[in-house]
Ligand SMILES: NC(=O)c1ccc[n+]([C@@H]2O[C@H](COP(=O)([O-])OP(=O)(O)OC[C@H]3O[C@@H](n4cnc5c(N)ncnc54)[C@H](O)[C@@H]3O)[C@@H](O)[C@H]2O)c1
């Protein structure tokens with residue numbers, strides 16, 4: 001049976017989608033939250049989406065004990081604690097990370113955190129352009145399913161594909177995860193530029209040079225260039241930087257307009273950017289857009305200063 005840990009927007013959307021194939025367990029954090037969801041028939045973070053009967057709502061990791069494939073849909077910065085509290089339930093399971101970020105402090109990706117805490121588990125990653133509200137409504141998209149083990153990847157591709165979700169297989173877990181984490185940061189930069197009134201040309205320039213930063217880091221970390229050009233990289237960058245459904249873009253828009261943003265909203269790019277800059281420094285690579293996003297998020301930079309920093313860099317040849 002398939003289970004989903006995290007009854008937020010994305011975990012719920014995945015559970016609703018996969019319910020087309022059979023029963024799915026959706027695990028909320030606490031019994032009180034699970035009961036609220038059962039009573040309402042929907043999840044607060046995904047309003048208007050009625051849970052089908054095939055979605056069984058449970059509480060905590062214990063609810064997932066009978067599942068062999070578990071999708072992990074908690075924010076990246078909460079992943080380690082959640083796994084460490086699992087008391088062995090996740091050992092020897094197939095764990096599919098759906099979170100898009102880099103852990104603060106360790107600078108590790110979700111799959112690396114899983115491998116460290118649950119060394120017996122088979123680890124995979126599901127990522128790519130997908131707004132929870134879209135896929136929960138059955139709107140189509142295509143995603144990357146990355147797993148270093150080819151046979152396990154093929155089995156997961158079959159198990160997790162549904163009519164409106166076309167999964168492409170990859171063995172490049174590093175590249176798939178980097179694309180998902182880094183595009184969020186570039187989307188914040190785009191939002192800040194547009195929010196400050198700098199225009200659509202600036203957005204396109206930031207997306208393009210942001211992609212160059214993503215590709216540079218991917219190369220330095222041994223990922224494949226094709227992965228970055230695929231759904232998990234270019235595909236998700238295009239979606240997140242251009243749609244106001246994106247929380248990362250909306251957060252950037254608020255920064256650019258000088259408005260406050262609800263601190264309870266999950267903004268993975270803001271949480272991950274300092275760890276990405278630290279990793280870039282260790283690797284000796286330049287990531288100027290990511291760096292100014294760190295300054296904007298911390299409040300040390302304003303958009304005008306950030307743009308001055310980017311535009312006054314030494315002139316160079318166009319390449320990654
Ligand atoms: N929302 C989207 O459209 C979308 C799409 C693709 C990927 N993602 C990724 O999915 C991840 C989750 O995003 P989201 O949109 O679902 O966020 P969300 O804020 O809607 O939900 C996060 C959920 O995690 C739960 N949670 C936190 N700590 C927990 C713990 N220790 N145990 C159990 N549950 C815990 C929270 O209670 C909450 O329900 C992020 O990394 C995000 O980048 C989101």
Ligand SMILES: O=P(O)(O)OC[C@H](O)CO
Nearest residue numbers: 128129130131246247248
């Ligand atoms: O709302 P965001 O910015 O977290 O983006 C959601 C997904 O990652 C888009 O693919």
